[in-house]
Amino acid sequence: MTDMSQTIAPKSDQLNADDLISGPRTIEVTKVALSGSAEQPVAIGFKGDNGKPFKPCKSMRRVMVRVWGTDGNAYVGRRMTIYRDDSVTWGGQAVGGIRISHMSGISQPVTMALTATQKQRKPYTVKPLADAPAADNGLAELRARARPVYAELKKAAQVGTARDFVMRADVDDLLQELSERDAETYAAFSKLIPAEPNSGRDPEQGTPPADAPPEAPREGTDSAATEETTLDPRATVKMIATLNAEQLAAWKRANEGRIQALPKSAQPMIRAAINDREFALKGEGQ
Numbered sequence: 450m451t452d453m454s455q456t457i458a459p460k461s462d463q464l465n466a467d468d469l470i471s472g473p474r475t476i477e478v479t480k481v482a483l484s485g486s487a488e489q490p491v492a493i494g495f496k497g498d499n500g501k502p503f504k505p506c507k508s509m510r511r512v513m514v515r516v517w518g519t520d521g522n523a524y525v526g527r528r529m530t531i532y533r534d535d536s537v538t539w540g541g542q543a544v545g546g547i548r549i550s551h552m553s554g555i556s557q558p559v560t561m562a563l564t565a566t567q568k569q570r571k572p573y574t575v576k577p578l579a580d581a582p583a584a585d586n587g588l589a590e591l592r593a594r595a596r597p598v599y600a601e602l603k604k605a606a607q608v609g610t611a612r613d614f615v616m617r618a619d620v621d622d623l624l625q626e627l628s629e630r631d632a633e634t635y636a637a638f639s640k641l642i643p644a645e646p647n648s649g650r651d652p653e654q655g656t657p658p659a660d661a662p663p664e665a666p667r668e669g670t671d672s673a674a675t676e677e678t679t680l681d682p683r684a685t686v687k688m689i690a691t692l693n694a695e696q697l698a699a700w701k702r703a704n705e706g707r708i709q710a711l712p713k714s715a716q717p718m719i720r721a722a723i724n725d726r727e728f729a730l731k732g733e734g735q
Contacts, residue, residue, distance in 0.1 A: 463492070464503045466533045466545040473532035473550065475578070476503065481521035491521070503531065508563045509549055512575055515561050516552050528553040528578055551578035588631060595634055598623055599641075606641040615642055616712065624714030635714075639683060680707045682715040686722040694730045697723070 461468075468474075480494035484504070491510055492502040505513065517524055530551040537546030552559075555577045563573040598620060605614040614620060615638075627635040692700060701723065708719050 462501060463489075464498065464501045464531075464547070466537070466547050468501075469531065469533035469547065473530050475528055475530045475551070477528045477581070478524045478526065481524050483521075493524070503547065505549075506546060508573070509547065511563065512549050512561070512573065513552075516555060516559055516575060528581060530578060549575055551576045553578045553580070586630075591626065591631060592634055595623060595627060595631075595638075599634075599638060602638060602641050606643075611642055615714075621712045621714055624712065625717075628714050628717050680704065680711060680715075680719070682711065682718050685719055689719075689722045689726050692726060697726055697730070 476495035476498075478493055478495055479498075480502075482492045482494070482502075484490055484492045489504040492504050494502045513524070513529075517527060529549050531547050532550055533545050534548040535545050536543060537548070538544065539546075552575050555575070558574050558576050560572050560574040562570045565571040602611060602614055602620075605611045615624060624635065624638060627638065689697065689700070708716055711719065
C-alpha cells in the first residue's frame with residue numbers, strides 16, 4: 450500500500466481539518482496548555498502530534514468541559530476521536546473544521562446544546578470511546594519462549610524430575626521473568642512443580658503430606674532451628690496468610706536465609722505474600 454495521506458498534509462503548526470481528510474483519528478492527550486491567544490487559547494498535545502497540537506474551537510472546548518470537567522491537567526491520558534466536519538462554516542463559507550465524535554471516561558452518550566448560529570442552538574452528542582487495548586509489552590514473545598519449556602516441564606513432571614528441571618539456570622531465569630510479568634503462565638508452571646520434601650523432622654512426628662505448610666512459629670518462640678529445611682513456596686504462602694503480627698515478625702526473622710536460598714523465581718511470591726499479610730494486619734489494627 451502506498452499511503453497518499455502524507456502527501457496532502459497541510460503545512461501548519463497545529464492540527465487542522467485538512468489533516469483529517471483521510472479519516473477520523475483517535476488521539477491520547479499528553480498535555481493541555483493555555484496559549485494566551487484570544488482566538489485559540491487552548492493547545493492540546495497528544496501522542497504522535499509531531500509538534501502540531503490540537504487547538505479546539507470554543508464549541509469543542511465546551512464539549513470537553515462538559516464531559517471531562519474544568520481541570521485540563523486531568524485530561525492527560527484520556528482519549529478522544531476527532532474528525533473533519535465539512536459543514537463547518539467561516540465567513541459564510543463551508544471551510545471544514547475539527548469535531549469530536551467519541552470520548553473516553555463515559556459509559557453512555559452525552560448530549561448537550563451547542564451554538565450553531567447566532568440565533569440557533571442544536572443538540573450535539575458525543576459517544577463513549579472504548580478503552581484502548583492493553584499494551585502487549587512483549588508478553589506474546591515471553592509466552593512463546595515459555596511454551597516449549599512448559600512442554601519439557603510437563604514431561605519431566607511425568608517421570609518425577611520436575612524439580613531438577615526447574616533448577617536449571619535457564620529455566621530458573623524464565624520462571625523469574627514469568628513471576629514478574631505473567632502471573633497466569635507462572636501459575637500454570639507452578640502446578641507442575643512438586644512440593645519440596647521436608648527434612649530435619651523428628652521421625653516420631655510422622656511424615657507430613659507433601660503439601661503441608663511449614664509450621665508457623667509459636668508466639669514468643671524463635672524458629673531459627675527450621676533454617677536447615679527448604680521452604681515450599683506455595684505452602685509457605687498459605688501459611689503466611691494465617692499468621693498474626695507477632696508470629697509474622699518472628700517468622701520473617703527466622704526464615705530470611707531460607708527465602709534467599711530459594712530460586713529467584715520463587716522469592717517474589719514469598720515476599721508478596723508477606724507484604725499482603727502485613728497490609729491486611731494493619732487493616733485489622735494489629
